[in-house]
Amino acid sequence: MKKRILSAVLVSGVTLGTVASQVSADDYDSKISAKDALISNLTAEQAAAQSQVNSIQSKVSSLEAEQAELEAENVKLEAESKKLSEEIQSLSSKIVARNDSLKKQARSAQKSNTATSYINTILNSKSVSDAINRVVAIREVVSANEKMLAQQEADKVSIEEKQAENQEAINTVATNKAILEDNKVALTTQQAQLQVAQLELAAQLSTAEDEKASLVSQKAAAEEAARQAAAAEEAARQAAAAQAAAQAQSVAAAQAAATAPAQSVTTQATEAATPAATTTTPAAPAAQVTTPAVQATTTTTAPATTTTTTVSYSTSGNTYPVGQCTWGVKSMAAWVGNNWGNANQWGASATAAGHSTGSTPVVGSVIVWPYDGGGYGHVAYVTSVSGSTITVMESNYAGNMSIGNYRGSFDVNSSGSHYFIYQ
Known part of the structure; x- marks a missing residue:
C-alpha cells in the first residue's frame, strides 16, 4: 500500500x-x-x-x-x-562742373553788365553785316547757356531716378x-x-x-x-x-499459494519481498524569467515655423533700411537726402545735391568711412569736435542696430580713411 x-x-x-x-x-x-x-x-x-x-x-x-x-x-x-x-x-561730376561754369558766368555777367555789353557789341559793329554776325554769335552764346541749363536739369532728374x-x-x-x-x-x-x-x-x-x-x-x-x-x-x-x-x-x-491443497507438513511460507527499484528523476525547475513591461512611446515632432524678419523703411521721411548706419544718420540730420545709396556712395550723391565735402571735422557734419562695412562704407553724425578728437552718434556699429554713442571720444585721424559731408 x-x-x-x-x-x-x-x-x-x-x-x-x-x-x-x-x-x-x-x-x-x-x-x-x-x-x-x-x-x-x-x-x-x-x-x-x-x-x-x-x-x-x-x-x-x-x-x-x-x-x-x-x-x-x-x-x-x-x-x-x-x-x-x-x-x-x-x-554728379557733370552737374558739379556745370554748376561751377554757370556760377562763373553769373559772376562775370554781374561784373560786366552783360545786357549792356551785348548792346554795345552790336552798336560798335562796323557794318550791318558785322552787326548781324555779332548778333548771331551772341545768340549762339545764349543758346549754349540754355542748352547747358536744360542738360543740367535733365541730369538732375536722371540722377534722382538712378x-x-x-x-x-x-x-x-x-x-x-x-x-x-x-x-x-x-x-x-x-x-x-x-x-x-x-x-x-x-x-x-x-x-x-x-x-x-x-x-x-x-x-x-x-x-x-x-x-x-x-x-x-x-x-x-x-x-x-x-x-x-x-x-x-x-x-x-x-x-495461488492460499488455494493449494493442505499438506501434512505445514510449511510457513516466507514472503520474500523484493522492493522494486524506484528511480526518481527530479523535475526540471520551470525557468522563471521576468520580462519588464515595455511602454512604447511615440513622440510626434511638430515642424518648425519659419519666422521671417522684413527690414522696414519709410519711403517718405527716411528711405534707408531701419537699423543701418545710413538710416541712423538720416534720422539725426534732416538735411541729408534720401536715396543716397550705400555709405560709400554718399559723397557723389551729396556733391550732386550741392553739398561740399572735406577733411575737417565739424559738428553737425557727416563723417564717411568709404572702405568700412565690408566695402559698403559706414557713416556717422558728428556731435562734438576737439581738434582731431570727435564723438559721433551712429547705428549698425559693432552689431548695435539702434542709434547711440558706442565709441566715446576718439582720434578721427586714427580711425581709417574718411572724409566729411557738410550741410
Whole structure:
C-alpha cells in the first residue's frame, strides 16, 4: 500500500513540473504575441511619422532653394547697384562742373553788365553785316547757356531716378539678407528635428524587435525545459508501471499459494519481498524569467515655423533700411537726402545735391568711412569736435542696430580713411 502511494506522489510531482514548464512556455507565447502587436502598431505609426519626416525634409529643401534664390538675387542687385553708382558718380561730376561754369558766368555777367555789353557789341559793329554776325554769335552764346541749363536739369532728374532705383536695390538686398539669416536659423532647427525624428523611428522599431528576439530566445529555453520535464515524466511513468506489474505478480503468487491443497507438513511460507527499484528523476525547475513591461512611446515632432524678419523703411521721411548706419544718420540730420545709396556712395550723391565735402571735422557734419562695412562704407553724425578728437552718434556699429554713442571720444585721424559731408 505504501509503495502505491509513493508511486502516485512521484508521478504527480513530475506531472506538476511538466505543467509548470508548459504554462511558462505559454506565457512567453502571449508576451511574444503582444510584442508582435506592438511592432505592428509601430510599423503603422512609422508610416504617419515618416510622412512628417517627409514634410520636414520638404521644408528643408524649400528653405535651401529659397536661400539659393535670394543669394542669386542679391548678387544681381549688387551688380546693378554698382553700375548705378558709377552712373551716379559720372552724372554728379557733370552737374558739379556745370554748376561751377554757370556760377562763373553769373559772376562775370554781374561784373560786366552783360545786357549792356551785348548792346554795345552790336552798336560798335562796323557794318550791318558785322552787326548781324555779332548778333548771331551772341545768340549762339545764349543758346549754349540754355542748352547747358536744360542738360543740367535733365541730369538732375536722371540722377534722382538712378538714386531711387539704386536705393530700392540696396533695400531689397538688406531685406533678403535678413530673410537669409532667419532662414539659416530655421534650416538648422528643422534639420535637427529631421535627424531626431529619423533616429526616433529607427530606435522604436529596433527596441521592439530586440525585445521580441529576447522573448523568442527565452521561449526556446522554456520549451527545452518543458521537453526535459516531459522526458522525466515519461521515465517516471514507465518506472511506476514496472513497479505496478511486479506488485501484481506478487499478489497473484500469494493467491495461488492460499488455494493449494493442505499438506501434512505445514510449511510457513516466507514472503520474500523484493522492493522494486524506484528511480526518481527530479523535475526540471520551470525557468522563471521576468520580462519588464515595455511602454512604447511615440513622440510626434511638430515642424518648425519659419519666422521671417522684413527690414522696414519709410519711403517718405527716411528711405534707408531701419537699423543701418545710413538710416541712423538720416534720422539725426534732416538735411541729408534720401536715396543716397550705400555709405560709400554718399559723397557723389551729396556733391550732386550741392553739398561740399572735406577733411575737417565739424559738428553737425557727416563723417564717411568709404572702405568700412565690408566695402559698403559706414557713416556717422558728428556731435562734438576737439581738434582731431570727435564723438559721433551712429547705428549698425559693432552689431548695435539702434542709434547711440558706442565709441566715446576718439582720434578721427586714427580711425581709417574718411572724409566729411557738410550741410
